[in-house]
Structures are given as structure tokens and as C-alpha cells.
Amino acid sequence: MNEQKLYESLVQGHPGWCSLLSQSLWTVRGKDRIRYLNGQLAADISSLPIGSSVHTAALNRKGRIDCDLWIANQGETIFVDGPKEIEEQIANRLSRFLVADQVSIEKIDGQFFLYHYFGPHPPKGFTLCFQNKRFGIEGWDIWSDTSLVDFGCPEVPPTVQESLRLENMIPQWDKEITEQTIPLEVFLTKQSISFTKGCYVGQEIISRIHHLGQINQLLTLFIALENSNPQPGQLYYESRAVGRLTSCGYSFGYNKTIALGFIHREHRKEQNRVESNGCFFKILKAPPPIG
Incomplete structure (x- = not known):
């Protein structure tokens, strides 16, 4: 199956899979695990259903992102994954505020392997399946204690993964997410950031x-107006610097190059034309802040 047909198959709800080798894996256990994580993360972990996972972040006291994390609720154990390139940051941030809490945090790389299974229904034979939209469409994270090479369906290559990620505006560490990012700029669902739970690190600034309503820029989707190979860089509107591109790639849905980036709110209007490194783009999506 070629990449275009595989993409179409996935969007139609047919299964596929990929490994998530770039993620560092952790468990959080102990009777205080929910209360402790709720004091560290922007999402409300107490409302996360068993068998589901959510993309959220641990913040610093200035409301900026220390690390972005996927949190999966198994019940007795919380499974956590985040980018391997910042695993030391993750370790420091997860344990920094532990005092007398009955919480155990363990790095489990090598003990478990993380996979994503695309489709509305989970694969059979796996206990640790967590529903989410990691790539913007229905799917499941599979935590396995053995290395797997076949799910009985097509393996999804990085090009198709990236097409889905860009089209669905899923932010990625060191591209859309850095230590200077405010989560309101990139997390656009109420599941990722709670405004109703109790206090957590950075909550006062975020609230x-x-x-x-003082968000100056938001994650935005752009489509190239010509055949080109753009690179991340400064964005211009009528010769004025108004933002930046952070990720570029081919979209199997639009059959063109698309990009993610940030643009100042006064220029964040659909159909506006912007330029970066000699390539012209049109704004496709400029979603409002989460409510």
C-alpha cells in the first residue's frame, strides 16, 4: 500500500500502527499519585477516565512549559511518556516537589515498549491500551512488556505520521513546544488545561x-501557495515580521506542503497571505483560545 492510500485508509478508520521510540517511559504509583500529579500538571488527572490518556504539560512558576507529557490512567498506575531528549528534565520535574507524598516515580525504558495503534477499536490481546488522538485521529497507545514487530496491519511511516500531526495541529517538543512556550498558545482543548481544578505549579499565571485574554500568538496551520520546500523561519506579512514557522511537511490530505507556526493575533485571519524564506502561505486555521 502506498503512502497516499495508507493515509486515506487511516482517515477512514482502518487500522495501522507505529512505534514511539522517541519517547521516554515512566510510571507513577502510590496512594497520593492523583493528588500529586494534579499539583504538577495543567490537566485535571482526577477526571481522566481509566483507559484514556491526555497530552498536557508540567509548568514552571512563570507559567511556561518545563516538559510536555502524555498521561495514561490505568487505575493503580499512571503511565507517563515524554520526549527522550528531555528525559533528565522530566525526571527532575516529576520528582522536584515530592516531600512526604506517598508516590513512587520510576523510569521504565527497556521494561516497556510504547506503540500507537490507529483506529476506533483497540487491538485484541493487550491489557494496557489507552485511547487518545495522539496524531489527531482515533487511536490507542499500547504499552507492552515485549518488543513487537507486527500488529497484523500496515506500519505507518514517519511521513504519514507527520502529515496527520501537522494537519491536526499537534504540537511537538523542540518545534512548537519549547521552554519559552505558554501552554495556552499550543494546547487548544479543555482536557489539556484545567481552569476548574485546584492549584498547580504555574496555575496563577495561566489563569x-x-x-x-492576553494571548498574543496561537498555533496556526498554513498551506503553501506554490510547489516549494520551505523550512522553519521568520514569517512576514507585507514585509513586517509577524511570527514564525516551526514545522513544515507534505500533507496527504491537502496534497500540498503545509506548515505549523505562530502568528501575532492581529494577523491571525484565515486566508491571509504570509511569506517565509521566499515561500508564500495562506492561513488555513487560526483557532481561538480555549474557553
């Missing part, structure tokens, strides 16, 4: 920005 103030949210209620005052």
Missing part, C-alpha cells in the same frame, strides 16, 4: 492570561 490570569486566560481570563484577561
Whole structure:
């Protein structure tokens, strides 16, 4: 099956799979695990259903992202994954505020292997399946204690994974997400950031920005207006610097190059034309801040 047909098959709900080798794996256990994580993460972990996972972040006291994480609720154990390139940051951030809490945090790389299975229904034979939209469409994260090479369906190559990620505006560490990122700029669902749970690190800043509506830039989707091979860089509108591109790639859905990036709110209007490194783009999606 070629990549275009595989992409179409996945979007139609047919199965596929990929390994998530770039993720560092952790478990959080102990009777205080939910309370402790709720004090560290922007999402409300107490409302996360068993068998589901959510993309969220641990923040610093200035409301900026220390590390982005996927949190999966198994019940007795919380499974956590985040980018391997910042695993030391993750370790420090997860354990920094542990004092008398009955919480055990363990790095389990090598003990478990993480996979993503595309489709509305989980694969059979796996106990640790967590529903999410990691790539923007229905799917499941599979935590396995053995290395797997076949799920009985097509393996999804990085080009198709990236097409789905870009089209569905899924932010990625060191591209859309850095230590300077405010989560309101990139996390656009109420599941990722809670405004109703109790206090967590960085919550005061996030709440103030949210209620005052002072988000100057938001993650935005762009489509190239010509056949080109653009690279991340500064964005211009009528010769004025107004933002930046962070990721570029071919879209099997649009059959063109698309990009993610940030643009100042006054220029964040659909159909606006912007330029980067001699390549012209049109704004496709400029979603409002989460409510």
C-alpha cells in the first residue's frame, strides 16, 4: 500500500500502527499519585477516565512549559511518556516537589515498549491500551512488556505520521513546544488545561492570561501557495515580521506542503497571505483560545 492510500485508509478508520521510540517511559504509583500529579500538571488527572490518556504539560512558576507529557490512567498506575531528549528534565520535574507524598516515580525504558495503534477499536490481546488522538485521529497507545514487530496491519511511516500531526495541529517538543512556550498558545482543548481544578505549579499565571485574554500568538496551520520546500523561519506579512514557522511537511490530505507556526493575533485571519524564506502561505486555521 502506498503512502497516499495508507493515509486515506487511516482517515477512514482502518487500522495501522507505529512505534514511539522517541519517547521516554515512566510510571507513577502510590496512594497520593492523583493528588500529586494534579499539583504538577495543567490537566485535571482526577477526571481522566481509566483507559484514556491526555497530552498536557508540567509548568514552571512563570507559567511556561518545563516538559510536555502524555498521561495514561490505568487505575493503580499512571503511565507517563515524554520526549527522550528531555528525559533528565522530566525526571527532575516529576520528582522536584515530592516531600512526604506517598508516590513512587520510576523510569521504565527497556521494561516497556510504547506503540500507537490507529483506529476506533483497540487491538485484541493487550491489557494496557489507552485511547487518545495522539496524531489527531482515533487511536490507542499500547504499552507492552515485549518488543513487537507486527500488529497484523500496515506500519505507518514517519511521513504519514507527520502529515496527520501537522494537519491536526499537534504540537511537538523542540518545534512548537519549547521552554519559552505558554501552554495556552499550543494546547487548544479543555482536557489539556484545567481552569476548574485546584492549584498547580504555574496555575496563577495561566489563569490570569486566560481570563484577561492576553494571548498574543496561537498555533496556526498554513498551506503553501506554490510547489516549494520551505523550512522553519521568520514569517512576514507585507514585509513586517509577524511570527514564525516551526514545522513544515507534505500533507496527504491537502496534497500540498503545509506548515505549523505562530502568528501575532492581529494577523491571525484565515486566508491571509504570509511569506517565509521566499515561500508564500495562506492561513488555513487560526483557532481561538480555549474557553
